[in-house]
Amino acid sequence: MLVKRNLSPLRVVGYVWRPTLYAAAVSVAVLALRLARPDDRWYRLPFAPIGTLAAALAIVVAFRANASYQRWAEARTLWQGITNNSRILARQVIAATGDAITAGKGGPPPDVLAFQREVVLRVVAFARVLRAELRGTETTEGLDRFLAPAELKRIEAAENGSNMLLTDIGIMIKAGVRAERIGQFDPIVLEPNLAALNNWAGGAEKIKTTPIPRQYSFFSRAFIATLTTLLPFGLVGQLDGVLLWWLVPLSTMTSALFILLERTSEVNDQPFANAVTDIPMTAICRTIERDLREMLGDTSLPARPVPVDGYLW
Known part of the structure; x- marks a missing residue:
């Protein structure tokens, strides 16, 4: 950007x-x-018809520019939604597992905290995989800090890795309920935010695959x-x-x-083309990682995203 x-x-x-x-x-x-x-x-052509053509063309070009900017702005809004729902989902998971520890449920506290961390880091991984899919870059680059090697291979082989990660999070939430690491009514508030991430991702895929007429x-x-x-x-x-x-x-x-x-x-028209005019998805993903890891209690966080030579990736 x-x-x-x-x-x-x-x-x-x-x-x-x-x-x-x-x-x-x-x-x-x-x-x-x-x-x-x-x-x-x-x-020597009369200038009046050419001037009329220029005036009409100015209207057409302005309409075209406005339609293109609306696509770019929609793409940025979608990624802000991903950021917001990632924070909300992480907060809800942390609160639910914290409540289980307080109530003495879900097994030893370290196991509950490990479950909490696994779920939240998958949300971080989801944003990074979606960014790579939209830009057409390496899907699993840098994911070894969030996923196990076997999972990395599975996500890389998947047709839609970001959707696969959201599926994994949903399965983990259900397993967490059975293990009492999450309350049995917590999925009522967790699922809408998980579904929202699916919706935001679907909106981004729509822009990626559907050009302006x-x-x-x-x-x-x-x-x-x-x-x-x-x-x-x-x-x-x-x-x-x-x-x-x-x-x-x-x-x-x-x-x-x-x-x-x-x-x-x-x-x-192409806000996910991996160009300098892109939506700054790399910076957004880093912000998501910083926020969610800070919520987990991490103190060694990646650097805050800053523009380089006037460009924010």
């Missing part, structure tokens, strides 16, 4: 240089035609290319004398603005 105010010009150019180069090339060609054939009129992208690009091509032919009839030399920069910068907005929308 970008957190710095100013963007690197080189990185911005990297996104838009090809279509912008085309816009500049068309402008230079029209300028050369005007200088070579100053009396010809056939290439491709018609929006195609027609935005097609009409931007049309405007880029026609704009110099409309401006060439409006500029004369010294002002004629402004044809190339004016046409190129105007086209570049539309191109940049379209490319920004395209990037925001």
Whole structure:
């Protein structure tokens, strides 16, 4: 996620240089035609229709940008829900097992605490596995601190490892009730938060696998290319004398603005693409780990996530 105010010009150019180069090339060609054939009129298009096209296109591009941002914002909301429900579920498990220790149930206190820790760390593992699945990176990277080797292999081989971990947590809760490490009525409040994690994960998977309608992208690009091509032919009839030399920069910068907005929308369409514009899932997962391990009483916690060079992963 970008957190710095100013963007690197080189990185911005990297996104838009090809279509912008085309816009500049068309402008230079029209300028050369005007200088070579100053009396010809056939290439001088009326500016009013082109200006109308630009105004209509601005509305389309703005709609496209808004739809893309809504997807990005929805993705961030889903991960905030995962964070919140992870904390709630951990708190409820810790409170329920603590009550069992106080009542002298569930076996020796160290066994109850080991059960408590196992459940809570699986919640941490769930967030990390979901992040890896959404980004398409190594699923079990760094999970050896939370899961046993046999479980790591099982999660790595699973089609949906994050869902498998939630299933394991549900099974452990039922086993905890039978062993009296969790009260028999505690699942009534535990299960809704476990289900909420399933819902948040499903919402993220929906965004990952369902792009914005491709018609929006195609027609935005097609009409931007049309405007880029026609704009110099409309401006060439409006500029004369010294002002004629402004044809190339004016046409190129105007086209570049539309191109940049379209490319920004395209990037925001994919909040889980493992790019600098992503939702900061690595930072969120670390926050979840810090919070839940602190709730377990750990004092040696991973460092708080901070931006690096203006980017928060």
